[in-house]
Amino acid sequence: MRTTFHLKTLAVAIATLSVASMTNAAGLDRSGQDVTAFFQDGTYAEAVYTYIDADVSGYDSANDVPTNNTYVRGEKTGDIAESYDFFRYGVKADINDTFSVGILYDEPFGASAEYTGDSNFVAQNDRDATITAISGGAIGPNSPLGVNSFAQAQGTVNALQGILANGGTLTPQQQGALTALAPAVAITQAEFDTAGDNTKVEVRSESVTALLGMKFGQNKNFQVYGGPVAQRIQADTALRGTAYGPATGYTSHMGPDTDYGYIAGIAYSKPEIALKAALTYRSEIDHDAKTFESYPAAPILSAGALPANQSGTIEVTTPKSVNFDFQTGINPTTLATAKVRWVPWSDFVLTPPLYNAVSKSSGRYGDDGLNLVEYDDDQWQVELGLAKRVAPALAISGTVGWDSGAGDPTTSLGPVEGYYSVGLGAKYNVTENWAVSAGGKYLWFGDAKGQLPTGKLVGDFQDNDGYIAGLKLSYQAK
Known part of the structure; x- marks a missing residue:
């Protein structure tokens, strides 16, 4: 005899798991681009608030020489992860028993980090100490070049550049001194000019997805769905401190840009056992955003070919993704769920024109x-996850999760390699149609080394964690 799990008996359990779920650590992933609101029965609407507080700290590298990639444990960085929050909204309605429409809003990609304290991710104002550190002792006390201070190095560079400016030529020894000293002077001056500033990054995005679904099959068990996606993204980055070598003092602002992609998927449902399965594809979205960059050392590093400040356009492609969502009733009061997400972050690059x-x-x-x-x-x-109805209007849920991360070493602006997580949630039906859900999740982040684009290791981040809290208000009429 076949067991039938009427969907209404499980309705109080459905959606308790998505309050604080699929919030990510890999790459710039944040919301997980959840679309499960579209698969709810009847008319459905939800508003979800998520708050994330992570503790990401480690040690910088005591090796400040830009051309030496060896990591040497240095000073503590303090907590670099900024807490952040975001919203998600969804509305879905059935036109008839075949067609459904929906609108989803989320904030899919983002980053928020800032280094503070006395690590070498914060610009300092001691020029003699800076030029000694970045030159590996070639400039400073007991200098093999005979240049013992920043002032002496700067004076030598000015004198040699003056000879060239007046049409003169340099001896091989003078040219060697200029080649060795000029970059060190430029880096040190850029460090001094931004003294007290912190390395930080802020990336924000918004996405609106319109969906049209069509059910088919003998019992309308199958559904295809898709629609356009509008996405807006902007970013600010500031690199400070000797950790970034020639790039210290670099600042970029990527202005907000909106562009478009699409979503497509197929779903299957079997209401008598509360089974739903959906496979969803989101396309890449190409952005051409206006950008401003400041790179103080650029003129000297490029022998005068490049400016210190430049406005232009940056091309950014946010990655495609595939989500698989699954749920099924285990018994008339218990629901099991599974979510799988894949994002090809190995295809993603951010290449500001002047920096490049x-x-x-x-x-x-x-x-x-x-x-x-x-x-x-x-x-x-x-x-x-599992969700259990424990009273006529109350359900509780639990989740376990794993995120692979996007590689180690990884960028110093987000030095985490995935996580393991556990979560708890509850949903209470205030009325027949209105419900409130709350949930939380604890995350153990994977250890990671922070690495510059040059390959230099500049930080080691271990034993970090964080938590997520979420609140959802939902309405459903069947």
Whole structure:
């Protein structure tokens, strides 16, 4: 005899798991781009608030020489992860028993980090100490070049550049001194000019997805769905401190840009056992955003070919993704769920034009130069959950999750390699149609080394964690 789990008996349990679920650590992933609101029965609407507080700290590298990639444990960085919050909204309605429409809003991608304290991710004002550190002792006390201070190095550079400016020529020894001293002076001055400033990054995005679904099959068990996606993104980055070598003092502002992509998927449902399964694809979205960059050391590093400030356009492609959502009734009061997400972060790069041009001018990084942000691996995420109706209007839920991260070493602006998580949630039906859900999740972040685009290791981040809290208000009429 077949067991039938009427969906109404499980309705109080459905959606308790998504309050604080699929919130990510890999790459710039945040919301998980959840679409499960569209699969709810009848007319449905939800508003979800999520708050994330992470503790990400470690040690900088005591090796400040830009051309030496060896990591040497240095000073504590303090907590670099900024707490942040975001909203998600969804509305869905059935036109008839075949067609459904929906609108979803979320904030899919983002980053928020800032270094504070006395680590070498914060610009300092001691020019003699800075130039000694970045030169590996070649400039400073007991200098093999005979240059013992920043002032002496700057005076030498000014004198040699003056000879060239007046049409003179340099001896091989003078040219060697200029080649060695000029970058060190430029880096040190850029550090001094931004003294007290912190390294920080802020990325924000918004997305609106319109969905049209069509059910088919003998019992309308199958559904295809899709629609356009509008996405807006902006970013600010400031690199400070000797950790960034020639790039210390670099600042970029990517203005807000809106562009479009699409979503498509297929779903299957079997209401008698509360089974729903959906496979959803989101396309890449290409942005051409106006950007302003400031790179104080650029003129000297490029031998005068590049400016210190530049406005232009940056091309950014947010990654495609695939989500698999599954739920099924285990018994008339218990629901099991599974979520799997894949994002190819290994395809993502952020390449500001001036930053890239300076790296090309050095001749050390090939014809393509350096990207400011890139990742080695694709992200995989899995989350499993159970929801149990414990009273006519109350259900509780639990989840366990794993996120692969996007590689280690990774960018110093987000030094985490995935996480493991556990979560708890509850949903209370205030009336027949209105419900309130609350949930929380604890995360153990994977250890990671922070790495510059040059390959230099500048930080080691271990034993970090965080938590997520969420609140949802939902309405459903069947």
